[in-house]
Amino acid sequence: MSEPNKGQEPDDRATRDRGDVIGAGILWLAKWALCVIAIAAGAWVLGFLVAKLWVVILPVALAIVVSTVLWPPTRWLTTHGLRPAAAASIAVLGFIGLLAGVIALIVPSVVDQAPELADKSTEGVNQVRDWLQGPPLRIRDEQLDSAVDAIVSRLQSSSEQIATGVFSGVSTATSVLVALFLVLVLTFFFVKDGPRFLPWLHIISGSRSGKHLEEVLNRIWVVLGGFIRTQALVSLIDAVLIGAGLVILGVPLALVLAVITFLGGFVPIVGAFVAGALAVLVALVGNGFVTALIVLGIIVAVQQLEGNVLQPVLQSRSMRLHAVIVLLAITAGGSLYGIVGAFLAVPVAAIVAVIVRYIGEQIDAATAAATGPETEPTPE
Template structure:
């Protein structure tokens, strides 16, 4: 490839990235629909192998997704909403417990001066807002009414996602075949190999890591509710979602559960603390020995620091959709960087000249 052609490719990639950045508000429903279609394609392919047409397979998969979404809306979200309201109501009491019990004990252990912790103003601010839920809802409704066009646009994008996902999922194999037919014949095998590796990594993340997160959320929430923790469902779900970053779910969930248990039982009660420790110990044991090896394996290989940076960078650039796309894009970039590393090791730039590689003569 000549230098001029390389520059043309670089300029084209830059312009494409700039165009995607400008169109990110419009592209959001299409990107989410593409993710849904990518996740549902293996299920439809499996139904096709059982002599079911592509269209009816897509209808069946969509019906399954709709049923799961309906269960989520009717069962889980109302329960989480009640626990969020309960957390909002308990916030002043938790601050009072921190101020008069937990922090004085910490202050005595660390030898801090008296009056080091001050939470009076925060407590008064939270207490002043209690009982004003109606006012908050009214303010949200007024803001939504004032920005009705934005609300209609958001609802339109939300309704557009299943429509686009249906057609993408129905024609997924056809689009992949057409894209492969457009590849240069001399580069087809190399590109197909790269796409295959990216597909393997993406499949491990999309269908593996997400299942691990859901399983951990179920284990943590069920265990904490059995222990008797009042906010067990909320803490368990948050811990499962935070498991997208290695060890982050355990740190966030275990710390929150310990604080909630100390507050709820008024001190260092052995049973709830041991119960919390057992729940998270079982969760980590199952994740390390069963869930991750069976559902994910070692195909992703992203460093925890890279995971955190990818999520923050995606959210900064593209908002919520950027958070959804951050780790899949990071996995693809990892595959490309791995091949770039191999090419660099085989290049003349990395190799040493024969004169440099000779050892200096030993002294006589």
């Protein structure tokens, strides 16, 4: 018998039993299954707490969103010599005055024409149904009745749903006023004392954890501010262009439709689709088929401008979210928390993306430090 080569390493795979390999794989799968179950349980508990504390969480979330808008003017005022309290007060009062002015100019006409808008939309849906029943499609009544009834009831109850959906979980008018007051007070303190938060957090969490928290929170703040400001600009451009087209064509309720277009812009993808469909339906009933086609063309052109020019230029740098992620986030947020959930879904998804990216960066840095630079073998 020949002796084994002294320089030959023993093959570990030859000495391992097949059952040992299968058992190790099962243990690995069980470990990760338990991790997934634990994460799912934690997510369920978090969702339960959010639902129970929604009345508190909603004003805080809205105050943070408003603070991202008011922080630039507040910072400008403080850099020009005003104390933080005075600068925050001016910014908040200016925001209240601007909001009150917009409400005084727009809301009365919207409220007066909302029933007419619902009626015209209903007529448009019925007219479309008549066309679908005619040649060449000839769709039967029973196939359309359920869909038409759902759309009509949705349109007729839209104003009530909006009023109740904005503050889901806040049922009475007094609670709504209290929530609005709380949002304004929180916004004042956020823009006034915001710069003190990170140093305080650094002291509480320690230097190592505080460094990571500071970086993540700074990135989240930049993303939120960029989203709100750019979304407002994009929505304003859409509303101005589409509203001007509606006014030129003499479409009824042009101002109301422009306002709906602006508000719908804060719910990406879904809001633009709903506002555009509503404008086409009103034009169809009020001005006829040709005008409806022209309105459809204007809306498609504006949406192409938004999707191919405005959104990539203004939002891609700050959001960096795929359209599928945005759509799924809006669907989940709307189903859980209504209109406010759909509005907050994209910022929340962007925050989660920021955290995931930062964790990925830290993992890459740790693995690169562990492996070290690759060195070339020295020739003998």
